[in-house]
Amino acid sequence: MAIEPRPDELLSSWLHRLAFANGVAPRSFAGVLGRGEGMWSARLDLQVPHDVTTLLKQQAAVAAEALSAMTMAGQVLTPLLLPLRENAGRNRSTWMQYCPLCFVADEAPYFRRRWRLATRISCLVHGCGLRDRCPACRSGIASFGQSELIPQHFCARCGFDLRRAAKVSVKAAARLLERCIDDICKVEMAKGSTMIGSLVSRLLRAPVVAGVGSGKTLTNLSAAARIRCFEQLAAKPYDRLVAGNDTAAAHWRHLILDAGGHDGLVARLADFMEKDRRSATPERFRLPDADLPALLEAYLRVMALRPDRVFAGERDLLPLADLEPLPLQS
Incomplete structure (x- = not known):
């Protein structure tokens, strides 16, 4: 069968x-x-x-x-x-x-x-x-x-x-950090960044930063211990996880972390574009409001969908990797 x-x-x-x-x-x-x-x-x-x-x-x-x-x-x-x-x-x-x-x-x-x-x-x-x-x-x-x-x-x-099995609770801040790390890895894999190896090394040493696991690497901790590790990390500055010699890569990592992940970054980019459009377009020529976050997300997915480069079954972030960092202040 x-x-x-x-x-x-x-x-x-x-x-x-x-x-x-x-x-x-x-x-x-x-x-x-x-x-x-x-x-x-x-x-x-x-x-x-x-x-x-x-x-x-x-x-x-x-x-x-x-x-x-x-x-x-x-x-x-x-x-x-x-x-x-x-x-x-x-x-x-x-x-x-x-x-x-x-x-x-x-x-x-x-x-x-x-x-x-x-x-x-x-x-x-x-x-x-x-x-x-x-x-x-x-x-x-x-x-x-x-x-x-x-x-x-x-x-x-x-x-x-x-x-x-009973449901295991995880603090919201730890889950947000997990999602951001996942998004950062996807962006750097998509760009073929040479910094991905450095990022992986930093993640493996995360228990040392968090003070969890007595010096063990992340891959040698139980699921419960890794949850504690992420909860401790979420209460600390993220600089040691996202820093690097590549300033562009470090900038993207900070943007994703500051926005709370890919979805938050797309929303902020959409907000920036909407404010820029309204400031540059006379009132009489403005089109009806659209759901810009949804449009951006759809556009980015369609333009460069490459599921062979990431883990299947996840939401794809590859189009985001082709964008240059933008100032997010209006």
């Missing part, structure tokens, strides 16, 4: 759903693909061998491009991926996070690619904190080891339905 990949779905998640739909438990499905035991599907997220690609194209009716789009291979933000780790202590990171409310809303619960990033601490849809463990047995996500024919939103260790 063929299974259609969902928006922003991770390859391992799709493979587990494919196995379930065809009556094979994930652990046994590893043998079907000629893989070994352990985190077999999680390793495929990083690199898919040619023989696996060929088999899936033939048997699962999926294009090679679709398979590649579900992986994390070749991403500029690879250093920010949570490390592959089957077992982790209470304060260490696991390889995957999830949002219980997303699972509730899904027709068939699946894991998103964006949940693999250490810079992700909350769900942008539901506003709750991400979890990286089963709340019942405290084990990490291990769908690849499930030996029974059970959907992947049930804990492979104890059978707990992850949709029932």
Whole structure:
């Protein structure tokens, strides 16, 4: 039975759903693909061998491009991926996070690619904190080891339905910082900025700035510890996260942070353009008011949509990268 990949779905998640739909438990499905035991599907997220690609194209009716789009291979933000780790202590990171409310809303619960990033601490849809463990047995996500024919939103260790996990609260300031960092990364990836490596290094060292994690890098903290880290960072000046030798890049980072993210920056640009238009156009020639933020957003998306350069399933910021910084004062 063929299974259609969902928006922003991770390859391992799709493979587990494919196995379930065809009556094979994930652990046994590893043998079907000629893989070994352990985190077999999680390793495929990083690199898919040619023989696996060929088999899936033939048997699962999926294009090679679709398979590649579900992986994390070749991403500029690879250093920010949570490390592959089957077992982790209470304060260490696991390889995957999830949002219980997303699972509730899904027709068939699946894991998103964006949940693999250490810079992700909350769900942008539901506003709750991400979890990286089963709340019942405290084990990490291990769908690849499930030996029974059970959907992947049930804990492979104890059978707990992850949709029932309690909502994790995250302070609004921390969620705003998370969104701004995400927007900054997208803009710099779109521009092909040479400063993206420096930005990634600064983000990895964020726990040191926040005084969380006893010197650990961001990728080695549990989801709960990273939430605390972002909440501490949100109470401090952002200069150490956005500073750099590239003055143009630093300027864009500050603009995004000051505006509260991409949406806020678009709104401010629209407001600036509207004031400029009204001051330059005689009253008798003015057209009826339009929703400039919506028009700007639509125009920017259409002009340079390049989903292959960013994580699929996110709102695209690439057009914004082609704009030169503008003064935002009227």
